[in-house]
Amino acid sequence: MDGSAGRCPHAGPCARGALGMNLLRFRASVGHVADFVHAAGDLGGRGGPMVRPIEGLRRQQAHQAGQRTRYLREVNLEGGWEEGDIELLIAGRADGIDLSAAVPVVEEIKTFRGDLQSLRQQRGKVHDAQAGLYAALFARRSDAELLLTRVRYLEADSEVASDIEHTWSRAELEDFFDTTCRAYAGWLLGAASRRRARDASLRALSFPHGAFRTGQRSLAGAVWKVLGTGEPLLAEAPTGIGKTVAVLYGALRRLPEIDAARLMYLTARGPGRASALQAVAQLEAEGAVLRTLDLRARETLCFLPGTPCNGSACPYARGYYDRRRAALGELLATDHAQQPCVIDAERTRRVAGTHQVCPAALQKDAARWSDVVIADMNHGLDPFARQRALLDPDEGGAAVLIDEAHNLEDRAREMFSAALDSHALRTLGVDLRGSAAALGQGLERMARQLETCPAAPALADLTPLAEQLERLLSELGDWLGHAPAGGLFARCRGTYGSLLRWWTIWREVQAAPDAWRVTVQFSDPGATRMALRCLTPAAPLAREQARWKGLVLFSATLASSEHLIRVLGLPQQTRTLRLGNPFPPSHQQVLLVGDLDLRHRARAASTPALAQLIIDLAHARPGHHLVFVPSFAFLRTLSAAVAERAEAALPDASCLCQRPEMDEAGRREFLDALSRPDGRTRIAFAIAGGIFGEGVDLAGEQLVGVVVAGLPMPPPDVERRAIRDYHGVDGFDVAYRIPAITRLLQAAGRLIRSGRDVGTLCLVDCRLAQPGYRRLLRPDWIVSETGCAGVGEAVTAFWAHHPAMNERRDQHAQDQDHLHHRPCNRELSDARTALPGGHERSPAEHVPRRSRIRDQGDQLDPDTESKSALSGPHPAGHAGSGNPYR
Ligand code: SF4
Numbered sequence: 001m002d003g004s005a006g007r008c009p010h011a012g013p014c015a016r017g018a019l020g021m022n023l024l025r026f027r028a029s030v031g032h033v034a035d036f037v038h039a040a041g042d043l044g045g046r047g048g049p050m051v052r053p054i055e056g057l058r059r060q061q062a063h064q065a066g067q068r069t070r071y072l073r074e075v076n077l078e079g080g081w082e083e084g085d086i087e088l089l090i091a092g093r094a095d096g097i098d099l100s101a102a103v104p105v106v107e108e109i110k111t112f113r114g115d116l117q118s119l120r121q122q123r124g125k126v127h128d129a130q131a132g133l134y135a136a137l138f139a140r141r142s143d144a145e146l147l148l149t150r151v152r153y154l155e156a157d158s159e160v161a162s163d164i165e166h167t168w169s170r171a172e173l174e175d176f177f178d179t180t181c182r183a184y185a186g187w188l189l190g191a192a193s194r195r196r197a198r199d200a201s202l203r204a205l206s207f208p209h210g211a212f213r214t215g216q217r218s219l220a221g222a223v224w225k226v227l228g229t230g231e232p233l234l235a236e237a238p239t240g241i242g243k244t245v246a247v248l249y250g251a252l253r254r255l256p257e258i259d260a261a262r263l264m265y266l267t268a269r270g271p272g273r274a275s276a277l278q279a280v281a282q283l284e285a286e287g288a289v290l291r292t293l294d295l296r297a298r299e300t301l302c303f304l305p306g307t308p309c310n311g312s313a314c315p316y317a318r319g320y321y322d323r324r325r326a327a328l329g330e331l332l333a334t335d336h337a338q339q340p341c342v343i344d345a346e347r348t349r350r351v352a353g354t355h356q357v358c359p360a361a362l363q364k365d366a367a368r369w370s371d372v373v374i375a376d377m378n379h380g381l382d383p384f385a386r387q388r389a390l391l392d393p394d395e396g397g398a399a400v401l402i403d404e405a406h407n408l409e410d411r412a413r414e415m416f417s418a419a420l421d422s423h424a425l426r427t428l429g430v431d432l433r434g435s436a437a438a439l440g441q442g443l444e445r446m447a448r449q450l451e452t453c454p455a456a457p458a459l460a461d462l463t464p465l466a467e468q469l470e471r472l473l474s475e476l477g478d479w480l481g482h483a484p485a486g487g488l489f490a491r492c493r494g495t496y497g498s499l500l501r502w503w504t505i506w507r508e509v510q511a512a513p514d515a516w517r518v519t520v521q522f523s524d525p526g527a528t529r530m531a532l533r534c535l536t537p538a539a540p541l542a543r544e545q546a547r548w549k550g551l552v553l554f555s556a557t558l559a560s561s562e563h564l565i566r567v568l569g570l571p572q573q574t575r576t577l578r579l580g581n582p583f584p585p586s587h588q589q590v591l592l593v594g595d596l597d598l599r600h601r602a603r604a605a606s607t608p609a610l611a612q613l614i615i616d617l618a619h620a621r622p623g624h625h626l627v628f629v630p631s632f633a634f635l636r637t638l639s640a641a642v643a644e645r646a647e648a649a650l651p652d653a654s655c656l657c658q659r660p661e662m663d664e665a666g667r668r669e670f671l672d673a674l675s676r677p678d679g680r681t682r683i684a685f686a687i688a689g690g691i692f693g694e695g696v697d698l699a700g701e702q703l704v705g706v707v708v709a710g711l712p713m714p715p716p717d718v719e720r721r722a723i724r725d726y727h728g729v730d731g732f733d734v735a736y737r738i739p740a741i742t743r744l745l746q747a748a749g750r751l752i753r754s755g756r757d758v759g760t761l762c763l764v765d766c767r768l769a770q771p772g773y774r775r776l777l778r779p780d781w782i783v784s785e786t787g788c789a790g791v792g793e794a795v796t797a798f799w800a801h802h803p804a805m806n807e808r809r810d811q812h813a814q815d816q817d818h819l820h821h822r823p824c825n826r827e828l829s830d831a832r833t834a835l836p837g838g839h840e841r842s843p844a845e846h847v848p849r850r851s852r853i854r855d856q857g858d859q860l861d862p863d864t865e866s867k868s869a870l871s872g873p874h875p876a877g878h879a880g881s882g883n884p885y886r
Pocket of ligand 1: 308
């Protein structure tokens with residue numbers, strides 16, 4: 001479902017289009033309209049054996065291949081329907097059109113297992129409506145007076161086919177098309193008036209707080225320019241610029257002009273989602289009329305976890321389609337003047353509970369009618385979780401905004417990888433012996449086959465296993481269709497998901513075998529894990545991107561744009577933007593300590609010197625320091641060494657340590673300790689690339705120093721080595737160096753969060769002095785190289801001469817008075833950064849005295865945007881004369 005104002009797109013003559021009247025155009029697929037208007041009864045039917053999409057596709061293709069010569073397969077059809085100033089454009093692909101008989105036959109093919117009568121009862125009306133809509137669209141390009149529609153049901157496991165046929169005159173088809181569209185238009189009328197209000201509000205939208213901060217105008221303008229051009233944008237915008245609101249502002253200002261129904265905002269972590277929701281709220285406060293949906297996983301929303309999603313088992317699936325419209329009407333209804341329109345999990349569950357419908361299905365339906373959908377990266381990209389309908393061009397499509405793009409490479413590799421675990425298969429097989437003996441034996445057979453496979457199988461060796469797995473999927477699908485709710489059902493559904501993922505990735509592998517590697521890990525006897533590891537996600541990502549109506553990727557830390565363009569499958573014409581640091585460089589002392597070897601084999605020998613360095617630093621500048629290290633083993637050793645020295649040198653100091661598998665309470669406790677500065681020194685140890693390496697916002701005295709000790713390289717396991725080998729001469733960069741520097745930059749980014757923050761960043765590792773690593777550090781850092789022994793003196797000199805220090809001392813005195821009233825963490829950060837008029841006030845510049853200073857020659861001027869570089873094949877402003885950023 002899409003709506004955009006524009007000239008009538010009819011291929012044929014259109015009076016209003018010819019007169020230049022503005023129509024509000026909505027786009028929807030045949031399948032969606034048929035379902036929305038004609039569906040009734042239960043979600044997921046009454047249970048029964050499942051047919052996997054690929055099974056349906058194969059059976060359908062076999063059927064199509066056996067047809068006569070004048071049989072057209074997969075015919076694209078589209079046509080319009082108008083009323084008032086609304087136009088509905090309906091499009092889709094008919095399965096087959098048989099022109100061999102006197103009366104053309106429009107075929108809709110469905111593959112099924114189980115009871116056909118029950119399927120007809122549940123979904124027959126929708127199937128018939130799909131065939132009727134396709135026939136009506138085909139009739140517009142045919143001169144036949146009569147047409148036959150045939151819904152052909154193919155049994156998945158036999159050659160049997162059953163047909164439901166209906167003969168239509170042209171007038172009957174046109175009447176059916178008109179009636180269906182009119183029923184759909186009942187919803188469009190409401191959507192159209194909202195859309196007009198939305199577009200008007202977005203065209204007049206001002207930037208929140210009345211003024212752009214440094215860098216925000218460039219970023220918003222670049223987003224505005226690229227959307228609608230077909231060229232992606234890859235933008236690096238350092239912390240503090242306010243990139244989330246800038247990107248959303250640029251995209252929303254553009255939305256009324258481009259052919260996209262919605263914005264899909266994808267994030268990698270919870271804090272990114274919270275930032276997006278906060279930015280939407282700011283834009284709504286400026287007058288944007290938006291419907292925003294915070295998309296959540298089914299497991300988060302479900303009322304009855306572990307229950308089969310069908311009408312026999314779940315009361316919220318039973319009669320879902322009969323109550324859907326009322327529930328959807330309430331969920332979508334808002335008085336924008338009264339409240340921001342965010343459809344979150346709580347609201348979805350509340351409305352779904354009132355109407356006794358499935359909240360997960362209701363959320364999906366609501367997403368189609370939303371302007372901004374905020375979701376995890378999985379929902380845009382993962383073959384099993386992506387929301388196809390929201391991104392489908394036939395449904396209006398979406399422009400995609402991806403935050404924290406530095407995470408995308410690894411996340412995408414995970415999404416396009418799959419593993420089978422023999423232990424899990426065997427355990428489930430044993431547990432099924434009593435209730436489903438044949439299925440249990442099948443699972444145990446599969447486990448044995450995994451355990452006896454060669455240690456390094458070639459892809460071709462896996463074909464028998466894939467065939468066995470396909471049969472097992474069918475049996476498990478049958479069982480799930482009838483299974484009672486409970487723990488065994490939930491486990492079987494989980495295993496079904498794992499098998500299906502493996503099998504689907506296996507099919508991807510066939511198209512580009514070089515981009516995947518098979519890895520086999522044998523652990524205890526009876527525990528073998530076989531994985532299909534994606535080495536580069538470029539091909540599947542490129543395929544997905546081609547369907548989107550625009551793409552913006554952004555992050556605070558992109559170690560190498562060229563690298564990301566290659567591994568993410570971005571086109572060569574991708575435009576890049578790198579913004580300078582918005583804060584004065586003099587607020588951050590960057591020390592590079594290059595005389596300590598912290599490679600794995602040398603860590604034990606270097607630990608005493610590193611511990612002393614940290615003590616010297618904390619002695620020179622008391623307060624809160626975060627020390628990032630590459631591993632938990634090193635964290636334990638180093639923190640013990642620091643604690644031992646601190647007893648004598650810093651008796652008032654305390655140490656905190658990140659623990660493996662830290663839960664939310666532990667995480668909060670860790671951050672709370674840092675968020676209440678009281679004059680004491682706290683040295684916190686955390687893992688670079690871990691939970692405290694991103695999304696942590698400690699401002700002012702909450703954090704005065706960050707140490708990144710050692711390069712946080714990914715572990716050199718068999719999968720990393722495969723990635724390195726695959727990428728040839730760039731292999732080391734792709735597999736190790738770039739991920740390590742990305743984690744380092746993220747960790748370093750915890751230090752300066754606002755224009756009033758001052759701090760010392762200490763990077764310790766001899767490898768960082770090498771050009772291959774140095775070139776990946778931020779060019780706007782002023783790096784001072786020093787040795788271990790010189791850190792204390794350098795830190796003392798920096799802070800002694802920094803004008804902010806006096807202010808800090810005054811502030812600290814006040815903090816002591818108001819300690820119990822201090823806001824913590826983000827609240828504190830926001831309070832300090834929100835200055836009157838929305839401008840970030842820069843403290844007076846001061847260049848500290850430094851020993852052995854080595855400036856980066858190409859540092860960016862933080863107070864102007866003149867050196868912000870938007871690279872690409874087109875000059876700025878090429879996108880149209882309405883560019884508000886010229
Ligand atoms: S409420 Fe839960 S079990 Fe019921 S249909 Fe929805 S997701 Fe499935």
